[in-house]
Amino acid sequence: MNPELQPDFSLAGEDKIFKKMIKLTVGMMEESKNGCPLRVQHAKAAACVTANFEIAPDIPAELQHGVFSQAGQTFEAIVRFSTAQGKIQPDSDPTALGLAIKLLDVDGPRAIPGDPDQTQDFLFVDHPVFPFPNAKAYRNVIKYKSVPVIGDILAFIYLQVFAPDQLAVVQEIRNKTAASPLNSIYWSGSPYWLGNAANTTGQAVKYSAVPSTVTAGPDNPDDLPDDYLRDAVTKQLAEKEVVFDIKVQPQGDPEKMPIEDTSVAWDEQESVPVKVATLRIHKQTVTSNSALEQRCEDMSFNPWHALKEHRPLGGINRLRKAVYEASFIERKQRKGTASSDPRKD
Numbered sequence: 001m002n003p004e005l006q007p008d009f010s011l012a013g014e015d016k017i018f019k020k021m022i023k024l025t026v027g028m029m030e031e032s033k034n035g036c037p038l039r040v041q042h043a044k045a046a047a048c049v050t051a052n053f054e055i056a057p058d059i060p061a062e063l064q065h066g067v068f069s070q071a072g073q074t075f076e077a078i079v080r081f082s083t084a085q086g087k088i089q090p091d092s093d094p095t096a097l098g099l100a101i102k103l104l105d106v107d108g109p110r111a112i113p114g115d116p117d118q119t120q121d122f123l124f125v126d127h128p129v130f131p132f133p134n135a136k137a138y139r140n141v142i143k144y145k146s147v148p149v150i151g152d153i154l155a156f157i158y159l160q161v162f163a164p165d166q167l168a169v170v171q172e173i174r175n176k177t178a179a180s181p182l183n184s185i186y187w188s189g190s191p192y193w194l195g196n197a198a199n200t201t202g203q204a205v206k207y208s209a210v211p212s213t214v215t216a217g218p219d220n221p222d223d224l225p226d227d228y229l230r231d232a233v234t235k236q237l238a239e240k241e242v243v244f245d246i247k248v249q250p251q252g253d254p255e256k257m258p259i260e261d262t263s264v265a266w267d268e269q270e271s272v273p274v275k276v277a278t279l280r281i282h283k284q285t286v287t288s289n290s291a292l293e294q295r296c297e298d299m300s301f302n303p304w305h306a307l308k309e310h311r312p313l314g315g316i317n318r319l320r321k322a323v324y325e326a327s328f329i330e331r332k333q334r335k336g337t338a339s340s341d342p343r344k345d
């Protein structure tokens with residue numbers, strides 16, 4: 001088996017990069033106007049909502065692992081839609097949209113041994129690739145971006161001079177506008193193991209979430225209210241439920257569909273994504289400052305909140321293992337109340 005699929009795979013020197021990234025990331029944490037510590041990325045919630053995650057009845061045998069081995073089963077889920085910056089900005093500010101899904105009451109051996117959690121998280125953004133191939137490339141950018149006041153300009157100059165391909169993807173992401181988080185397509189960007197817990201049978205996959213209706217974004221989002229994405233979700237869910245197809249894209253040729261380079265798109269013609277579940281977001285009243293919204297703000301969505309059968313793969317995900325935990329602990333310490341149990345805070 002490809003060594004990159006083994007649980008203990010790592011690249012020389014990456015631990016040092018991860019430590020540096022924890023320091024830089026935590027150092028960039030901001031607070032809301034009322035003094036609440038914000039996520040370092042995806043700080044602004046467009047909405048936090050409840051949903052059902054229904055496993056499809058007809059999944060191909062080779063993809064029936066983890067939660068996808070339970071044909072027809074429905075999991076309760078909490079879903080947070082977000083915009084990607086670490087600040088609370090008007091929704092017209094160019095950035096990626098995030099979709100974080102947390103399945104509740106999921107039994108089975110955990111991706112991180114000893115993890116007491118019983119949740120399975122899936123994280124996505126509305127672009128098929130992450131702009132940076134690996135942890136080192138991302139660290140190079142964050143090193144500049146974390147400089148107070150002029151960080152964004154320094155990062156832009158660095159990318160323009162040394163990594164124009166990465167800058168082109170950043171700009172592609174920033175040039176998109178969305179009419180509603182409920183009408184955009186999302187991708188995991190990074191790969192995951194989908195196989196047995198013993199790691200002997202299975203494959204690498206990427207995920208996507210495709211809504212039943214995809215709409216074009218507004219031409220002039222600046223003319224819309226600062227929270228127009230929240231307004232759109234509120235209006236749509238007051239009227240009816242919204243459904244996404246959750247799809248799995250198995251890895252094909254590992255040269256063309258690499259594990260260790262998240263800047264390479266896996267061609268969806270060459271390996272066609274297969275529907276494995278339906279995310280059914282209930283018709284509901286979305287209210288800012290509701291108990292559910294507050295619970296979501298206190299929670300941690302993290303790709304490593306996972307069963308062994310859904311273990312994250314690749315260097316960008318190994319980096320995320322270090323950074324999400326550190327970001328959450330810092331938020332918790334500054335606030336003093338958050339809990340990792342999604343039902344008890």
Ligand code: HEM
Pocket residue numbers: 021025038039040041042080081082098099100123124125129130138187188189190262299300301316319320323324327328331
């Ligand atoms: C394909 C790559 C990635 C995707 C799809 C992704 C997606 C997301 C999403 C959707 C969220 C919001 C979760 C929520 O609603 O709580 C998030 C949060 C976050 N992301 Fe990522 N992300 C990626 C890569 C990274 C990398 C490489 C880093 C490393 C610095 C990172 C750092 C963070 C942090 C610090 C948070 C906030 C965590 C917290 O405080 O709970 N992300 N990401």
